[in-house]
Amino acid sequence: MRWTILLSAVLLFACNKKETQHPTVLNDSLMNIPETTKLVKPSTPENSLPKQYSNERFKEVTVERIDENKFQVRGKGQIFEANFNWIIEDGHDELKTGFQTTDxxxxxxxxFDFTITVQKKRENSKLILVLFESSAEDGSRQYELPIVLF
Structure with missing residues (x-):
């Protein structure tokens, strides 16, 4: 009986032993391929999702650059009477303003989905799109969502 238990334990241990894999060593003749005939796998850009912006009133907002000075803005808004405003500034000046509606x-x-065309005044400035809701009381900006364009 002891031998049966001992033999079973040894077989069980032997069956569970993991195999060790050894790295493959390349033949020296493959390492002497002239530089002009080596194949190089081209690098492919990662399929990354566009960055999304959000706050209390805006969500899933994305900005896609269509042209050098043209941008497409998409997203969702939880806006009173479905109207919101936007402004593009460069840190010094307000370059463009407008309003949009959600469905x-x-x-x-x-x-919402709209396009904006804007050009920098100063080469070294950053353009910032700010989405916001205007206060019904005094017209001040509420729930600002700043997005750096470029």
């Missing part, structure tokens, strides 16, 4: 007003999340 549904608050409390629903309405979708």
């Amino acid at each position: 549904a007003g608050a409390p629903e999340w309405g979708k």
Whole structure:
């Protein structure tokens, strides 16, 4: 009986032993290929999703550069009466302003999609798109969502 238990334990241990894999060593003749005939796998850019921006009133906002000075802005907004404003500034000046509507007003999340064409005044400045809701009381900016364009 002891021999049966001992033999079973040895077989069980032997069956569970992991195999060790050894790295493959390349033949020296393959390492002497002239530089002009080596194959190089081209690098492919990663398929990354566009960056999304959000705050209390805006979500899933993305900005895609269409042309040198043209941008497409998409996202969702939970905006009173479905109207929101935007402004593009460069840290010194307001370059462009406008307003958009979503396809549904608050409390629903309405979708929006629009394009903006803007050009820098100063070469070294950064353009910043700011989405915001205007206050019904005094017209001040509320729930600002700043997005750096370039």
